[in-house]
Amino acid sequence: MNISAYIDSGILEEYALGIVSPQEKQEVECLTQVYPELKAELELIEKALEQYALQHGVPVPSRVKDTIFAQMKFGPVAMATEDDGGTTETSPDVAADDEVRSVEPQTATVHPLWGRLAVAASVLLAIFGAWAAYQYGAARDENEQLASQVENLNEQTNTLQQRAEYNEALAANYRNPDVKIVQMPGLEKAPNSEVVALWNQKTNEVLLDVRNLPAPPTGKQYQLWTIVDGKPVDMGMLDDDFQGKLLRMKNSSPNAVAFAITLEDDGGKPSPTMEEMVVMGQV
Known part of the structure; x- marks a missing residue:
């Protein structure tokens, strides 16, 4: 309901x-x-x-009671008289004559002011x-x-x-002079995509600024990688809500030479699916 x-x-x-x-x-x-x-x-x-x-009730003035009773009117009172063993209702105003007149009973409907x-x-x-x-x-x-x-x-x-x-x-x-700006333009799979990696080379912290990236299909999630000594290294999964915010990823190796993002199953994989790579940028 x-x-x-x-x-x-x-x-x-x-x-x-x-x-x-x-x-x-x-x-x-x-x-x-x-x-x-x-x-x-x-x-x-x-x-x-x-x-x-x-709050809005109006008290009744005390004089209203007297006015009400003064305006109350009642009809004649019916009286009973014996006639051949029966009773006949008569008005009290009927005079006592030698011949008893038949009087119709009178009733009055009272509609008092109250x-x-x-x-x-x-x-x-x-x-x-x-x-x-x-x-x-x-x-x-x-x-x-x-x-x-x-x-x-x-x-x-x-x-x-x-x-x-x-x-x-x-x-x-x-x-910040310690931050390396790594542009990652879109590849053939997503040519209009653009992501920027902000790599603090002093602390090796990495932030991602997703400027344009298609929403992942159901059951899929983006994963960040770096290339170190010719091998891909997992840098963590991107939050599904990645627009308009800086995403903090895993710290990078000082020897990283490139950053890339692939589209993987939810939770990611230990190694990237190369044909699902959407953006990549050289350091």
Whole structure:
């Protein structure tokens, strides 16, 4: 069940206001017992409606009571008289004559002011409750939108920060006289590729700046090599996420004469697959 979609449908607000059908009422009560998220959301809505009613309720003036009772009107009171062993309802206003007149029973429907006020108050409460539920839903949507915008902003900030750190580190290496810059252009298998090896000949640390390299297929990974005394030496595997960052590889031998990258199976191989070589550069 999509909990978020059910909450956004507004059924919980309608349930809290008591304007759902019996079937919908049973459905909400069942689902809130099964899903704690729905129960918690319903409790929040009910609390919000209760707080709104408490904050916006208008106290009834004390003089209203006197006004209500003053306006309450009742019809004639029915009285029973015996007639041939039976009873007849008569009005108390009937005069005692020699001949007892037959009087139709009178009834009066009383609609006191307090009853009308109660109905009006219920209607107003329902209206205010619906408005509060709408405001609550709108505020929740706005908060979710703001949270999404903040998240996107944080991602953009992190990207800019990483980019700044990358540029700063790259510039520091290019300015360092101990760092040998080894350009590795693309070979026939990947002619548009370009990778730069930053080799600190004092510490033998090697950093890779991947400027252009195709994303490896599934199950494949790039591997760096150096050529030392005519033999390839493993320099480690490139991270799959190699764009826009300097990759720290294994330290190189002082006798390295070239750098190359091949496309190998995940985890690499002890010796390079020569036909899968994508870039290479002489020291």
